[in-house]
Amino acid sequence: MSPSPEQAAFPEAFAAALREPRSAIPARLAARPGVDPAVRFAIYRNNMAAGLGRVLADRFPVLRRLLGADFFAALTDAFIRQHPPAGPVLLEYGALFPNFVERFPPSQHLAYLADVARLEWLRHCALLAADAAPIDRAALAAQPPDVMARLRFTLHPSLAILRSPFPIVSIWRANIDPANPAVVPAGLPGENALLVRPGLVAEIHAVPASRADFVERLQAGVALGDATNLVGADLTAALAFLLSAGILTGFFPVSDDAARRSDPA
Amino acid sequence: MAPRRIPSLSTSAVPASRPTPAGLSPPAGVGLRPPHFRAALAEPGAVDFLEVHPENYLCDGGPQHHFLTALRQDLPLSFHGVGLSLGGADRPDRRHLARLRQLVDRYQPFHFSEHLAWSSHGGTYFNDLLPLPYTQANLARMSAHVAETQDCLGRQILIENPSLYLTFAESEMSEAEFLAELSRRSGCRLLLDINNLYVSAINAGWDSWAMLAEFPQDAVAQIHLAGHDHCRDADGGSLLIDTHGMPVADPVWDLFAAIAPRLAGVPVLIEWDQDLPDWPRLVSEASLARQLAGNALAEARHVAIA
Structure with a gap:
């Protein structure tokens, strides 16, 4: 049985577009009449980054204070894109973060940060x-x-x-x-x-x-x-x-x- | 309406409602977050039950288990899973299910609920409850995932209606039809999240009252209430974001009061996950739900008698 068109778009295209912030959104999405689905799709993209960003902020509070909230958010955004969680148990999320901090170009000169993480x-x-x-x-x-x-x-x-x-x-x-x-x-x-x-x-x-x-x-x-x-x-x-x-x-x-x-x- | 069966006194029994003069109030609980651990333990009689996300307790020891174990001595507990991705393309993760089963065996929750949504695909967990097209193909697949989950957990589960920001042109049926058929095929019951229903209605341009009327009420085993953020779309219309970060909104209370007489005795839960209030404020929200449902039922009976 060949996959129906919606199976090709869902969830494959949806998932791919979530992971790639600048990519086009999947076809045939809808919202209230008069509303651009792309604006609504951005809510899902934001939910993922914001939710995981809060998890990391709770888990690495001292690193966040040392870097400042804005820099920390840029760091976690990059980390989340590159290393999204592999499973739903977020208690286990962040093990790779210290090594990522160590290699993150904008903060590489502050070598102690990775050890704080x-x-x-x-x-x-x-x-x-x-x-x-x-x-x-x-x-x-x-x-x-x-x-x-x-x-x-x-x-x-x-x-x-x-x-x-x-x-x-x-x-x-x-x-x-x-x-x-x-x-x-x-x-x-x-x-x-x-x-x-x-x-x-x-x-x-x-x-x-x-x-x-x-x-x-x-x-x-x-x-x-x-x-x-x-x-x-x-x-x-x-x-x-x-x-x-x-x-x-x-x-x-x-x-x-x-x-x-x-x-x- | 016939009185509901009185739950047995087993550890997994549905919580009993506190005695009220009218005797009509449903059990009212709150979502438990770590900042409230100590306050809840100091005042366990403040609510009728607690709900947690089991994913947050998949660890070996420490404060999470310490407090949940202590609270479980005093209160019935409900599990609200957010990670099984039952509406997705991939089968539920067997290892994750096995860990959940252990947790269920340990804490004996009276309900285990999950969502009409997906959250994982191809080895990535998106940490969100994502929408799916309401098609026959997805219905068949999700029914199989729910059945597999129930087999692994050794119990019936509840599936909750989602909050939507987008819908799919290829949907072949309404959300209510999808849920009713999912319940019929898999044997699951439903969790009616009235905030989600309202958020979806506004965001998709649907009629929330019609959605509530169409919802398969006979299958509802638990009700959720929560707060949402009120934003604006580019055209000036309302856009509601399901934040669980504030008090329950008035239109959601209205829908709840309207459905409460028909769902007498069904446990109702306040979810508050961000910008947490202090414990007394959270408890007062649950008390309000209990009282409102009791009043609505008393009024409905009064009208019926008159």
């Missing part, structure tokens, strides 16, 4: 990650020292680390409150952001590189005793941080296969 994306992901109860501190404290060294940990599913040559955590903190003017702190070294959402709020910590290494090692399943060389004398402080930040959610001895299998992670 990466931080905001990771924060968004942390808010959607699975929940996990914090570690049983009393049970952990009751472990004898020799067992302690052989412990492996499960870390919170929301945990993420972003290492940057720019002071991204300071930039983020200085700009997250819309009541303050946008500002880029000057003269600061690069920062390592550690994100975790132990409760309902995604926390962003600036951590030394050694501590980021330590957490990543634990996350990879390295036993505590084998990871401590990364933090050296700082072990007590590092563990205290992991506990207070809600990063640790479970533990089990390295050699205990049964415990490993029964671990929820």
